[in-house]
Amino acid sequence: MKHLLSAADLSRDEAVAILDMAEQMAATQAREIKKLPTLRGLTVVNLFFEDSTRTRISFETAAKRLSADVINFSPKGSSVSKGESLKDTVLTLGAMHADGIVVRHSASGAPYQIAHSTWTDASVINAGDGTHQHPTQSLLDAMTIRRHLKGGAAAEAPAGADRLTERAAALAGQDLSGLDVMIVGDVLHSRVARSGVDLFTTLGARVTLVAPATLLPVEVDKWPADVFYDLDRALAEQPPDALMMLRVQRERMSGQGGGFFPSPQEYSREYGLDARRLAALAPHAIVMHPGPMNRGLEITSEAADGPRSVIVEQVANGVAVRMAVLYLTLTGAKE
């Protein structure tokens, strides 16, 4: 695997292999010395045209745990905002002999363009592009779902390197078949939702999308997912094993922002995860959120901090998944 640009590019076996590798990486992280020598001598550039401290820190941690040299580069502008052109920025990195470029960009397709250009030979990892894809987010989500819902007794392992290795072995080779994953919120503008639909269905899960029609793309009916406008009905008819709440931006309700919904209050009533809806979930169901959360809008604190919530674990799994992806892309490219 030279690049990771879209979750849609992954076959079932490739995706399972990444998840297996991520579990192995996670097991190493319980050791006293977390650093592995795997990528020593290689240079990873975090090229973030769009601010995202969380994702950047996650990639930076992952690369450093694998002993890569990490350079963080956050250009102040891009060609979208009349700054330096994408091409010139990437040519500059190429001149510095980057082996891997982790790209975050507000423009859909920018990582794809870099990977398919003659500007650089580096491996390109998409860390979120516009409203297109965020493949490592969907991989960490799948890892979290698999661990909780497919691991059986081994999944409940507490810390301890031996137990974690056991857990990795118990999960190895498994996909998400038979599971119901529900994604609620602003699907239209969400790269998390797009990557999730692609990856979870590839892994055999059934995906249900819930949103007001204004926040769903046209022709969403051709996506491999079920669609509901009514959250309570969806929860009753297709009770999820994993419930993922998407961040909704308050500014989307204003006329300027597109007028996608009337008010935060109405959104919260119709699509928020509150105590009543939380209580309606199956006992084994987990609650997820890609962060950052709007507490009180799409999710209440009760749901976000409750026993079903795996939101903090998602963050931890992010590092393991990104270690696996960096390892597979950067060493694969050298083979």
Place this chain on the structure above:
Amino acid sequence: MDYLIKGATLPSGERADIGVAGGVFATVGRAAAGSTGNAQVVDADGLIALPGLVDPHTHLREPGREDSETVRSGSRAAAAGGYTCVHAMANTYPVADTAGVVEQVWRLGRDAGYVEVRPVGAVSVGLEGRHLAELAAMARSAAQVRVFSDDGMCVWDPVLMRRALEYVKGIDAVVAQHAQEPRLTEGAQMHEGLVSSQVGLTGWPAVAEESIIARDVLLAEHVGSRLHVCHVSTAGAVEIIRWAKARGIAVTAEVTPHHLLLTDEQARTYDPVYKVNPPLRAAEDVEAVRAALADGAIDVVGTDHAPHPREAKDCEWQAAAFGMTGLETALPIVHQLMVETGRMGWADVAQAMSHRPARIGRVGGQGRPIAVGESANLTLFDPSARWRVVPEQLETASGNTPVAGRELHGRTVATFYAGRPTVLDGKVV
């Protein structure tokens, strides 16, 4: 006699020798041996002779954006593609909204001498959609403007559109509308559909085109004016135009070669060369515009030749300029899609690419039959030629052709403009 074109196949299918003298067709038919004097002989065996092509929709970029095209380079590209007349759109810098600017463009065209350059005047001052530009002054200028368009921008205000449609009746002109509802297309990047939903680019819905066309045909009917619809791209738009024509509304419609050829699937490459306005549509839209061109519901092919410098396309899709070039590839594409498939004959091509566009633009001396006494505007096309498009080898100053690397069927071998060859042996002279 200046030139004798031997053995050409006319649009009717008849073979003929065509003599050119003094800028007009002197003979059409079997030339008597020995009567040719010292005419230069052009062997046209196997070549199709079409009346010189007339493009209703070209962006020559001059004045203001000479980095992407000039009247001269665009004229050469037009000649290379078999054109003898182009309509130069008004979205230049400064905008062609005064007699001064349209006369400048017209003079640049005349001085270049490759094709007849007919400037299109802006409908509104500065293309801003607020006040009517001085349409009569442009019509009465040396440029004799007969087509007005804010192309690139839609004449969105229904009152302004109504006034424009009414006002041009007095100068026998036509309003050519770029149909795009602006509110429905804010930030739009590509056709709104399955592909846009997957690649995450903001959608440009078909309804934004169709709602404006529906309004405009009703306005044209109400005030009794003629209307020309630029670059029709959707199946729904075709239906509205069919309905309007059946009702007797004086509407004409245009389709571009790229909307005949390509679909929104191209956006999956994120290559901004495929970013165009209106956007490449879905496969069913492509089929609808092909069918409409074949049966005449769409009257004309217009290239919407839109050159851009490399940096305008060498960037993120979202930051890239809209538009693609087309003058040098239009006729091969129409040949391949419409003639080779049996959907149109050469007489139909002559209608769609020469006769009708000349009539819509009220261009005398262009789009006329290949007949004795007519101005000698002629294209010789070799349908058996095969060539691969290499952007650097084209005459246009810009490289943003959507068919780079593709093999096209057929090539312009010679073009005569007012009796003078502008292209011979496939080379601009």
